[in-house]
Amino acid sequence: MKIYTGTLSMAVLLLALQSRAQGTFVYDQQSSDESFIAGTGIGIQTFSPMGQSFTPALPTIGFARFYMGDANFGNSLGATVYLNLRANSITGPILGTTDPISMPDSFSAPVNFFFPTPVAVVPGVTYFLQPAVQTGDFWYALIYNTYNYTGGTAYENGASQGGLDLWFREGIVVPEPSSALLLLLGGGAVMAFRRRKT
Numbered sequence: 001m002k003i004y005t006g007t008l009s010m011a012v013l014l015l016a017l018q019s020r021a022q023g024t025f026v027y028d029q030q031s032s033d034e035s036f037i038a039g040t041g042i043g044i045q046t047f048s049p050m051g052q053s054f055t056p057a058l059p060t061i062g063f064a065r066f067y068m069g070d071a072n073f074g075n076s077l078g079a080t081v082y083l084n085l086r087a088n089s090i091t092g093p094i095l096g097t098t099d100p101i102s103m104p105d106s107f108s109a110p111v112n113f114f115f116p117t118p119v120a121v122v123p124g125v126t127y128f129l130q131p132a133v134q135t136g137d138f139w140y141a142l143i144y145n146t147y148n149y150t151g152g153t154a155y156e157n158g159a160s161q162g163g164l165d166l167w168f169r170e171g172i173v174v175p176e177p178s179s180a181l182l183l184l185l186g187g188g189a190v191m192a193f194r195r196r197k198t
Contacts, residue, residue, distance in 0.1 A: 039144030053152030079136030
């Protein structure tokens with residue numbers, strides 16, 4: 001009976017290890033959220049270098065969320081886009097680059113861009129998020145004049161566009177405990193309870 005129980009426990013543990021932990025998004029800075037999406041598209045390739053400056057309050061950035069879309073619908077071409085995190089200016093040194101995201105033809109929605117590892121930033125210092133098209137069609141980011149984000153501004157052709165902001169959100173991902181960890185903690189609690197009883 002002990003061999004069967006041990007084998008079953010090992011199988012459950014292996015299955016738990018295969019499942020990935022989820023995370024909770026903690027938004028640090030944003031021009032808006034999903035309750036208010038408005039504006040017009042600004043071409044990423046056409047107005048490059050373009051992007052959004054922001055002033056973080058947290059010491060790291062793990063992801064950024066931008067409203068992106070296809071500027072040339074219906075031609076069967078999508079695009080692969082990534083973000084650069086820059087210091088000092090929209091053309092300054094690159095501190096980190098997100099994993100590229102592929103989007104299909106006629107796409108238009110908010111997109112999460114994740115940095116492979118969180119990037120350290122200094123709270124209160126201005127940084128710059130710059131979308132770049134790796135391959136594909138003409139792509140846009142949403143820009144509007146009434147988001148009123150006070151920690152930064154949109155950039156077109158390398159110049160600040162006072163009074164305009166891209167639709168963006170940025171922050172960190174707080175990992176939740178994995179299934180394996182929860183299983184191990186639960187197993188430890190059961191063993192401790194059994195030992196206490198005997």
